[in-house]
Amino acid sequence: MHFPATVDTQGYWDGLACGELRVQCCSRCGTWRHYPRPMCPSCHSFDHEWRPLSGEGTVHSWTVTHQSPLEGFAEAVPFTLVTVDMAEGVRVLGLLRGLEQTSSLRIGLPVRAGVEQVPGGSRQPVFRPR
Amino acid sequence: MTRSAQRPEVAAITGVGETPYSRGASERSSLALQLEAGLRAVRDAGLEPGEIDGILPMASGSALAEDFVQNFGIRDLRLSATVPMGGASAVASLQLACAAIEAGICRHVLLVTGRDGRGGNIGERLRLMPQFRTVAEFETPSGAFAPVQLYAPMARRHMELYGTRSEDLAHIAVTMRRHAMGNANAIMQKPMTIADHQSSRLISEPFRLFDCSLESSGAAAVVVSASEAAADGPHTPVTILAVAEGHPDSPSTITQRGELLQLGLAKAAPRAFAAAGVSHKDIDVAQIYDCFTYIVLCQLEDLGFCAKGEGAAFVRDGRIGLGGALPVNTHGGLLSQAHMVGMNHIVELARQLRGDGGDNQVRDARIGLVTGYGDLGDGAVAILRRGE
Numbered sequence: 001m002h003f004p005a006t007v008d009t010q011g012y013w014d015g016l017a018c019g020e021l022r023v024q025c026c027s028r029c030g031t032w033r034h035y036p037r038p039m040c041p042s043c044h045s046f047d048h049e050w051r052p053l054s055g056e057g058t059v060h061s062w063t064v065t066h067q068s069p070l071e072g073f074a075e076a077v078p079f080t081l082v083t084v085d086m087a088e089g090v091r092v093l094g095l096l097r098g099l100e101q102t103s104s105l106r107i108g109l110p111v112r113a114g115v116e117q118v119p120g121g122s123r124q125p126v127f128r129p130r
Numbered sequence: 131m132t133r134s135a136q137r138p139e140v141a142a143i144t145g146v147g148e149t150p151y152s153r154g155a156s157e158r159s160s161l162a163l164q165l166e167a168g169l170r171a172v173r174d175a176g177l178e179p180g181e182i183d184g185i186l187p188m189a190s191g192s193a194l195a196e197d198f199v200q201n202f203g204i205r206d207l208r209l210s211a212t213v214p215m216g217g218a219s220a221v222a223s224l225q226l227a228c229a230a231i232e233a234g235i236c237r238h239v240l241l242v243t244g245r246d247g248r249g250g251n252i253g254e255r256l257r258l259m260p261q262f263r264t265v266a267e268f269e270t271p272s273g274a275f276a277p278v279q280l281y282a283p284m285a286r287r288h289m290e291l292y293g294t295r296s297e298d299l300a301h302i303a304v305t306m307r308r309h310a311m312g313n314a315n316a317i318m319q320k321p322m323t324i325a326d327h328q329s330s331r332l333i334s335e336p337f338r339l340f341d342c343s344l345e346s347s348g349a350a351a352v353v354v355s356a357s358e359a360a361a362d363g364p365h366t367p368v369t370i371l372a373v374a375e376g377h378p379d380s381p382s383t384i385t386q387r388g389e390l391l392q393l394g395l396a397k398a399a400p401r402a403f404a405a406a407g408v409s410h411k412d413i414d415v416a417q418i419y420d421c422f423t424y425i426v427l428c429q430l431e432d433l434g435f436c437a438k439g440e441g442a443a444f445v446r447d448g449r450i451g452l453g454g455a456l457p458v459n460t461h462g463g464l465l466s467q468a469h470m471v472g473m474n475h476i477v478e479l480a481r482q483l484r485g486d487g488g489d490n491q492v493r494d495a496r497i498g499l500v501t502g503y504g505d506l507g508d509g510a511v512a513i514l515r516r517g518e
Contacts, residue, residue, distance in 0.1 A: 003267035012268075035268045035383060061290075061390060063282035064335040065273065073273040078332075081274055083283050083385050093385045094272050107290050124272045 009036040011050035016123050019115045022050040023090055034090035053092070057084040057127070059109040060091060064102055072119035079119070082127050084111055094125035135404035140232040142360035142367035143514065145175025145353035146477040151317050151468035155247035156347035164193045164244035165201050167349035172202075175353040176364040177238060182353070184209035184230055184239035186223040189259070190216070190471050191243040191349070198240065209236050214261060216504025217419055218375065218394070219243075220472040224512050225373035227354040237356050243473045244349025261505050264382040277421065278342055279334045280384055280506065285424035286336055287390050291439065296336055298442035299423040300327035303340045303465055305451045306420060310462025312452075312489040317346055318466040341423040343464035350473035352480065361518060368480045371497075371513045372405035374398035378507035387507070395501060395509025396432035403434070406513040410435055413513075414495040415482050416456055417475035419503040420463040426450075429501055430458075433511065452490060460490040472502045476512070483516040 005013045012035075015022030024033050026040035027047035038046055062082045068074050080096040082105075095118055099105065109129065116126040147170025149163050156163060164187070172179050179202035185195035186209075195210035209230050213219045220241060227239040249255060265280065274280060288294050304324055310316035322340065330339040360367035376398030380387040403409065410433075420426045427441035435456060436444040444450070450458040461467045461478035468474060479500045481487055487495070495516070502510040 003263060003270070005267070009267065034386065035264050061283035061287040063279055063286060064332075065279055065282075066332040066334065068273060068275065068279075070270070070273060070275050073275075076273070079273055081272065081279065081283075083390075091385050093269050093274060107287065118272060120271055120273065122271050 008038050012036050015050060015052065016115055019123070020052045021055065021092065021113050021115060021125050022052050023088065024048045025051045032088045032090050034092070053113065054087050055113040056087040057092065057111050057113060059105065059107060059111060060085045061107065062096065062105055070120060072121055076119040080105070082111065084113070084127055086113070092125050094127050096127050098128040136407040137372055137405040139369050139371065140357055141228045141354050142357055142369045142518070143352050143476070143480045144355040144360045144363040144365065144367055145171040145173070145177065146480045147171030147174055148315060148350045148474065148477055149348045151315055151346050151348040151470070153317055153344065153346055158246065160191055160244050160246040161193050161197055163246060163347070163349035164191055164242045164351070167244060167351040168198065168240055168242045171240065171351040171353045174365065175238070175355060176362065177353065180204055182238050182240045183207060184227065184236035186211055186213065186226060186239060186241045188212070188219050188243035188471055188473065189214055191245060193242065193244070209239065215375065215502070215508040215510065216261070217421055217472050218502035218504035218508040218510040220476055221373065221500055221502035221510035221512050222375040224354060224370060224476070225375055225510070228370055228373055231354065231356045237359055239354045240351060241354065241473065242349065242351040243471045245347055247345065247347035261382065265506070269383070269385065278337050281422055281425065282334045282337055284384065284390050284428065288424065288428065289336060292442070294427070294442040296328065296338070297324060298445060299341055299427065300324045301445045302420070302423040302426050302450070303327050306459050306463040306465040308451060309460050309490055310466035313461050313467060316462040316467040317344055318462065337422060343421045344469050346468040348468055348470060350470040350477050352473065352476050357518065366484050366516060367518055368483045369515045369518060371408065371515050372402045373510070373512040374402040374405065375508070375510040381506060381508065384506050391428065391438060393428060393432050393503065393507045393509050395429055395503065395511060398509050398511050399433045402511045402513055408497055408513060412497050413456065413499050415460060415479065415492040415498040416458050417460070417479045417498070417500040418458050419472050419475065419501050420459055420465050421503065423465070425503050426458065429503060432509070433501070452492065457492050460487060460492060475500050479514055483514055
């Protein structure tokens, strides 16, 4: 069950469909912004490009979820969601995979973003330790 | 600007009303419950239903002002509005009521909310609300869905930066439970210990089951009247000294918020204290929105009762219990009384300041504070005083 994309957000979904994590960057002042929106909060220009992120980031915070009513995720518990500071200055939320012990999760843990299929069935940003 | 920060006193809470609260689905409709609570509040204010000239229903109750016009027989409703701030809506509606009264639009404004326990769980209901569309589009496909998941990273970061522990959050849950046991209209009447909290199951770390508020049925309402009309009522009026609302940075998603640990309340609180002309030490009792234990701790910091990072020490050692330095949620709160979206917090504060707090009365309570927290960090705070 997905909220439908709009003309303002379609570029993000087009990126994920191609396996790329694309974020808006203001054509006038170069400010990155996420989640997608029509206007640059710095210079108020509507002009923007969809640019791929480098993928490099560090963990800002996280949660390990033990119960979920969402289709696909209900059977995937426990799963770890991380909030990540990306090198470009925006944050991205996604599943964390490939960490042996969640006890080694900490603020500042270096991670790399990719695009992978998640339990709900769609392709989403997913993080792995780097 | 020459005007003093302190605002004139224009309005008071003159009536409060609640239905009995219960868990699970009610056999009555949400509207019928809200009409009952509304009628109780109107009668409590010594008014006839037709004298209400402003209606502020909470969006979560899905009743409309039109429903009250039809059922109350209101001939000349002058204000119908809904404040879209989730759990901060009830307190923020006090601000709108005061503004309408000060502008001469209304004389008696009814604030009301209620729920019948149908319509899905909180996560399902939230996904239908426009203020959650960013989360629904970009975060839910990754498995982030319920408030317990969205708020957990705030609590986790507080723990990592300041050493706050799950046991500290347990003090909040245990205190609310103890207060609920002194309130006959509180759902949870079984004692809770720190150990009970620590052995309750994990929902989304660091939150356990007993960090989470209840799903409940019932309704609550308050009447706000112009000060000159409030003196005619049967009860001691509870004067509204100040109300303020505050919106966090990145209000539609917590993920993108520069400072994860600062809520909208941090912006509203200095304005409210200045407008009321009181300081923190003047506050005798506080009703703090408690959808999750951590949200109480964070708000105590954002209100300025302690510095950021000191919330854990503030809530330990009985300091927020009856007889403590700052009794919090004397009715049991959303955690243990019922989840009435914070309208029950306003009702309880008005009762405390009237001296009608029953077994949980805070002695000589004269000035109190009530907060709301909504959606993804919206905040509101009101400071009230006994008497005209």
